[in-house]
Amino acid sequence: MTSVATSTWELVFWDDAGAVHAAVRGPETAASTVQITADSASFGITLSHGTSMPHLPVADLVDGQRESRHVTERTFLLGGKDWEIPDLDDAELLVQKLVRAGVLVRDPLVDDVVWGGVARVGSRSVQRRVAAATGLTQGAIRQIERAREAAVLLSAGALPLDVVHQLGYYDQPHLARSLQRFIGRTATQLRQPDGASTPLSLLYKPDDPGAS
Known part of the structure; x- marks a missing residue:
């Protein structure tokens, strides 16, 4: 898998x-x-x-x-x-x-800032708290979550170019590199699930990002 x-x-x-x-x-x-x-x-x-x-x-x-x-x-x-x-x-x-x-x-601040909220503490404090709770940087979390959302959209039939514009990738090669690194699939494989020989672990888009 x-x-x-x-x-x-x-x-x-x-x-x-x-x-x-x-x-x-x-x-x-x-x-x-x-x-x-x-x-x-x-x-x-x-x-x-x-x-x-x-x-x-x-x-x-x-x-x-x-x-x-x-x-x-x-x-x-x-x-x-x-x-x-x-x-x-x-x-x-x-x-x-x-x-x-x-x-x-x-730490509720971490979930807030990951999904675009504005923290009432300094940026260094935010960075420390995010790293302490997750082991990752804000940038790494957002890259992973964006790739996962892209995979969900493509699996639902969205066109790669539409996903590029919707999620803010620079271009299709940027999207392709992100998918390969974080998802292990190409856009074509995601749009055609039978195009890959191994199953994929669960992908989902949370309905309420703030939910615990």
């Missing part, structure tokens, strides 16, 4: 040949290839920009992950405590519990 770049943290769970795993994944700064088996299944929670886990080193999680040291069929270890592995119906409940326990923290 081609795993596309992402600028947020994720909490992921997967079953591979009957063995259950859990891990915290940091931002991915480029598309990569992930080996999966036919009988594997996975589930993940994507966290909003600015959400992090203070007990984990941010720098070590960029383009990496920290797997839970103890996982059973029902529970996983995180932040020194066992938690029940969620499903789609109670994923938000798990997040709320992690927040109350201090395992998850969120």
